[in-house]
Amino acid sequence: MKVLVPVKRVVDFNVKVRVKSDGTGVELANVKMSMNPFDEIAVEEALRLKEAGKATEVVVVSIGPAQASETIRTGLAMGADRGILVKAEGNVEPLAVAKILKAVADAEKPGLIILGKQAIDDDSNQTGQMLAALLGWSQATFASKLEVEGSDFKVTREVDGGLQTVKLKGPAIVTTDLRLNEPRYASLPNIMKAKKKPIDDKNASDYGIDLTPHLEVLKTAEPPGRKGGVKVKDVAELVSKLKTEAGVL
Amino acid sequence: MTTLLIAEHDNASIKDATNKTLTAAAALGADVHVLVAGENAKAAADAAAKLAGVKKVLLADNAAYAHDLAEPLAALIVSLAPGYDAFVAPATSRFKNVMPRVAALLDVMQVSEIIKVVSPDTFERPIYAGNAIQTVKSKDAKKVITVRTSTFAAAGEGGSAPIENAAAAADPGLSSFLGEEVAKSDRPELTSAKIIVSGGRAMQSRENFAKYIEPLADKLGAGVGASRAAVDAGYAPNDWQVGQTGKVVAPELYVAIGISGAIQHLAGMKDSKVIVAINKDEDAPIFQVADYGLVADLYQAVPELTDALGKLGK
Ligand SMILES: Cc1cc2nc3c(=O)[nH]c(=O)nc-3n(C[C@H](O)[C@H](O)[C@H](O)COP(=O)(O)OP(=O)(O)OC[C@H]3O[C@@H](n4cnc5c(N)ncnc54)[C@H](O)[C@@H]3O)c2cc1C
Numbered sequence A: 001m002k003v004l005v006p007v008k009r010v011v012d013f014n015v016k017v018r019v020k021s022d023g024t025g026v027e028l029a030n031v032k033m034s035m036n037p038f039d040e041i042a043v044e045e046a047l048r049l050k051e052a053g054k055a056t057e058v059v060v061v062s063i064g065p066a067q068a069s070e071t072i073r074t075g076l077a078m079g080a081d082r083g084i085l086v087k088a089e090g091n092v093e094p095l096a097v098a099k100i101l102k103a104v105a106d107a108e109k110p111g112l113i114i115l116g117k118q119a120i121d122d123d124s125n126q127t128g129q130m131l132a133a134l135l136g137w138s139q140a141t142f143a144s145k146l147e148v149e150g151s152d153f154k155v156t157r158e159v160d161g162g163l164q165t166v167k168l169k170g171p172a173i174v175t176t177d178l179r180l181n182e183p184r185y186a187s188l189p190n191i192m193k194a195k196k197k198p199i200d201d202k203n204a205s206d207y208g209i210d211l212t213p214h215l216e217v218l219k220t221a222e223p224p225g226r227k228g229g230v231k232v233k234d235v236a237e238l239v240s241k242l243k244t245e246a247g248v249l
Numbered sequence B: 001m002t003t004l005l006i007a008e009h010d011n012a013s014i015k016d017a018t019n020k021t022l023t024a025a026a027a028l029g030a031d032v033h034v035l036v037a038g039e040n041a042k043a044a045a046d047a048a049a050k051l052a053g054v055k056k057v058l059l060a061d062n063a064a065y066a067h068d069l070a071e072p073l074a075a076l077i078v079s080l081a082p083g084y085d086a087f088v089a090p091a092t093s094r095f096k097n098v099m100p101r102v103a104a105l106l107d108v109m110q111v112s113e114i115i116k117v118v119s120p121d122t123f124e125r126p127i128y129a130g131n132a133i134q135t136v137k138s139k140d141a142k143k144v145i146t147v148r149t150s151t152f153a154a155a156g157e158g159g160s161a162p163i164e165n166a167a168a169a170a171d172p173g174l175s176s177f178l179g180e181e182v183a184k185s186d187r188p189e190l191t192s193a194k195i196i197v198s199g200g201r202a203m204q205s206r207e208n209f210a211k212y213i214e215p216l217a218d219k220l221g222a223g224v225g226a227s228r229a230a231v232d233a234g235y236a237p238n239d240w241q242v243g244q245t246g247k248v249v250a251p252e253l254y255v256a257i258g259i260s261g262a263i264q265h266l267a268g269m270k271d272s273k274v275i276v277a278i279n280k281d282e283d284a285p286i287f288q289v290a291d292y293g294l295v296a297d298l299y300q301a302v303p304e305l306t307d308a309l310g311k312l313g314k
């Protein structure tokens, strides 16, 4: 079974982004970019399936600017076999990403596609579900455990009330939650090896998919600020402030 | 123009998330119908019919909708699509799972987790863990929207809408339900609690959560939350996680205990009305958003606080 893992290049999770003063977006110049953390978890899970003899090949794919190849290299350094870069400039919405991924899946015929549950930049939490819809495949989002059963899958999902376990008919889409695994760091020898692994260069236009956004971003603004308040000296003062000043007790 | 609100419910009753989403749905300006999909869900449909402003309730009562499986529920919503211009649901795990599937089947872009309806086609939504607010205009003829419920007031009762049965859609048969582990608790649910007490990595163990956090929560009638670090370490169950990738809450009072205040945690609670932080590090970032900060060892301060509230008759 081949496993396809879409990986997205995003602003590193440690960066506190700033809104541009003209309201056209957030400041992305000279900001550290990394692989979306949920996608690292997705790559890790695919690699574990391969190491357990359940998967034969792990292919990472990214849609984005030329620099997204760095994100693919990160996946290759972790241990993925090869990469596919689909170049697309500007704002590519989850629906368009899902359409491109469908075209890639039609060509690659994976038995499983593992995505992150959300990208930490746009926080859309859509792409995996949309891809499942377009392919007509089963889906399990927010996975905290994944088991292969022949060509099917057993997945435990993190849901609002606790955990849910479902069985998916393969081929299937799984999206990762934080507790699925702890991703490995790439070792130096593997980083060197990754430089020789193949990355297939494509363009979004190769797939004949219309990338015109359905959502028009009118503006991007700073959220209303919140100022720190006061420090209280002890529990007694805290209780009295909560009671008389804040009125929440 | 009609809007279909897909209800969050437990077959017996309507969840508070539905009341809040109704406020957002009504702001679109069209008539609102409510879809209740479940198994033996008549009681939930009755409750939905009483919500103020609802014009009609559709009840899809079928075993296929018993377990929140995305594929049959998406098929049902898509089968109803010709009659509606907008599909609105709360951003709970159930609908985060199903609505993008609906959107893709309708070839439209979902607008995720809106916090404000600016006009029927324009919405505000947070991006980058709430560090920026985007105003987006949807050019799609049909809108698929999920709602961040913490920012909308709950609609009340006062309606008496008719209930119609909706036929089940063909089940694609792609997945099946095997089981669930749902924590039973008498405490309020995080997303509707008026007060939340949360513990972080500093709690050190599940036992300490039970010994320090839970008694304080119970004194306050509060829900219990946790940071990701506490959940990852196994001190608290996953459904307690507050943050960018957990639950987003905005209670009247949020008490953060032994939580440093990482961006990802703040994203889930910084819209709370009053924030209290107890942390032994006076430079912890949580103090930058806390209305009342107490620099103290939690293992002393929390039992003291629990006691003091007891004396107040709490
Ligand atoms: C320079 C730049 C500028 C941008 N400006 C804007 C803007 O102004 N407005 C705006 O709305 N968006 C903007 N985007 C983001 C772009 O539109 C997003 O890729 C798209 O919205 C997907 O949303 P998401 O990542 O939140 O999807 P989610 O559904 O949250 O992503 C879930 C998962 O899908 C997969 N995935 C998502 N995207 C990709 C991808 N490109 N390649 C491979 N796998 C992927 C990953 O596995 C990811 O974990 C910008 C991106 C860049 C790089």
Ligand SMILES: Cc1cc2nc3c(=O)[nH]c(=O)nc-3n(C[C@H](O)[C@H](O)[C@H](O)COP(=O)(O)OP(=O)(O)OC[C@H]3O[C@@H](n4cnc5c(N)ncnc54)[C@H](O)[C@@H]3O)c2cc1C
Pocket: A013, A037, A038, A120, B199, B200, B201, B202, B226, B227, B228, B229, B230, B241, B242, B243, B244, B245, B246, B247, B257, B258, B259, B260, B261, B262, B263, B264, B265, B268, B278, B279, B280, B281, B284, B296, B297, B298, B299
């Ligand atoms: C992709 C991604 C998603 C994430 N999503 C979330 C999310 O949804 N929610 C979330 O919470 N985090 C999330 N995180 C993690 C986040 O970055 C932080 O790591 C996490 O919030 C830290 O938890 P903490 O504050 O409990 O632990 P720490 O940062 O370790 O803080 C512990 C605090 O306890 C204090 N302390 C220690 N002992 C005592 C004592 N005896 N008395 C009083 N104070 C004490 C310390 O001073 C310290 O400030 C995410 C991270 C990533 C990369």
